[in-house]
Amino acid sequence: MAASPIYLDHHATTPCDPRVLDAMLPWFTERFGNASSATHRYGWEADAAVEMARESLAHSLGAADPRELVFTSGTTESDNLALQGLVRAASAGEPHLVTTAIEHPAVLDVCVALEREGARVTRLPVAGDGRVDPAAVAQAITPQTLLVSVMAANSEIGTLQPLAEIGRICRERGVLFHTDAAQALGKLRLDVEALGIDLLSACAHKLYGPKGVGLLYVRDRRPRIRLLPLLYGGGHERGLRSGSLPVPLVVGFARAVELCLEELPGEADRLTALRERLWNGLRAGLPDLRRNGHPSERLPGNLNVCIPGLEADALIAALKDVALSSGSACASASGEASHVLAALGLSDSAARASLRFGLGRGTTQAQIDIATARVVEEARALRERGPRSAGLRKH
Ligand SMILES: Cc1ncc(COP(=O)(O)O)c(C=O)c1O
Incomplete structure (x- = not known):
């Protein structure tokens, strides 16, 4: 299996x-x-x-x-x-x-x-x-x-x-x-x-x-x-x-x-460090990556990034070994881009190119390193194959 x-x-x-x-x-x-x-x-x-x-x-x-x-x-x-x-x-x-x-x-x-x-x-x-x-x-x-x-x-x-x-x-x-x-x-x-x-x-x-x-x-x-x-x-x-x-x-x-409150101080620091490792690793592989949201006033386990030039849904579908989402259940149901990202001022295509990482109690450094490598690999492959396979729609 x-x-x-x-x-x-x-x-x-x-x-x-x-x-x-x-x-x-x-x-x-x-x-x-x-x-x-x-x-x-x-x-x-x-x-x-x-x-x-x-x-x-x-x-x-x-x-x-x-x-x-x-x-x-x-x-x-x-x-x-x-x-x-x-x-x-x-x-x-x-x-x-x-x-x-x-x-x-x-x-x-x-x-x-x-x-x-x-x-x-x-x-x-x-x-x-x-x-x-x-x-x-x-x-x-x-x-x-x-x-x-x-x-x-x-x-x-x-x-x-x-x-x-x-x-x-x-x-x-x-x-x-x-x-x-x-x-x-x-x-x-x-x-x-x-x-x-x-x-x-x-x-x-x-x-x-x-x-x-x-x-x-x-x-x-x-x-x-x-x-x-x-x-x-x-x-x-x-x-x-x-x-x-x-x-x-x-x-x-x-x-x-x-349990969450007992473990909170250590867990918040651990997740913040893993999140920054993920962000730095993704940036190293995809230099035009952008972070959505506040750089520090955010949940320790949250990273939301825009990978220009592709559609997050296509990337997520290609990443069978990493369970991720674009962060907006309504977006997938209605076909509309996220109302949150639109409120931040992102264009429709930037919002569609954004995906959310939610780290948690079971997340390890080894998992972050694998996920980083896989996202970079699939994002590059999608971009190389061009806008059609990268999932970019004509609007
Ligand atoms: C901010 C916020 N409010 C409400 C909900 C809905 O929560 P529940 O699944 O407990 O109804 C969610 C779940 O994603 C959420 O993130």
Whole structure:
């Protein structure tokens, strides 16, 4: 059987860490109770496990009270609950939201849906390095603004946003601040108090936890945040998210975050060094390579590069032994170039020539060296064969 491809797509998802799986396993089998069953030990045990996990996750985020966390199915649901829940709970007028042009569709597409229901949305541009200007956030806020939603780290270019400055502005102006931290949780220290965050979305599967579980942090101090639920039913999660809790996934989520934070300082340095090795190796072989995003204010494991003169999709298809992506699932589905790269000011052809490397816990130096050599080799071969085989389309 052929060897498994080298996995460099850790922004899409990550393998579940065996230590996380070990923590989850008993909750699938002998300890299978429903956390809402209040009449017997099976239920009590499951409930205690959920509450321990909630406490651990709240502690990781710097949340004052574990009850501020709502478990969901993932970041997409958390983003929907934050934005839809807030706008639908708003009493009168034309609610206004401020966001950026480079958010994930889990925020941007919700904004489009809310506009159809009468909300107004301001989408702020970003600089060439992918950072939003906090002064532009301040300027966009009006008396009708309910919420500012700015992601912590971008999933394509890895750029980190100035959360603390944006949080301070929101607090001063009395506006709620939401951040999509799907790519940031476990990779950076996030403290909702220090950063002035009122709502935070995240999930487990980006940080070596299981797929199918996420959380929404909802600050629970004055002024009280009112959200309408997306799902009605048994009134779980203080009425914000009905449905029996996936106990094994919740337990795994907490364990995954604990492990990431324990290992964070060393792992961040290791991944940064590997990323720079990759960047330098690629540049040595392809001198006209360009880096997309911020040179240093980015996720340790993210590199996004433009290789002029070819289409990234053709290169990715040729690289059967390296699992990579161009970074934008929407681009492959719709045939449109990435909205993130377009917002950075890249031309359509430069965006189509860009690919994303996502390094992670299992990535080794030997893998980086092989991947570097293979990318250089295939990119040169594609270019030599000319624009037709390099995948360049006529536009
Ligand atoms: C920034 C960001 N938000 C939201 C999502 C969606 O996350 P989930 O798969 O947990 O719904 C992703 C996943 O790629 C992401 O990177």
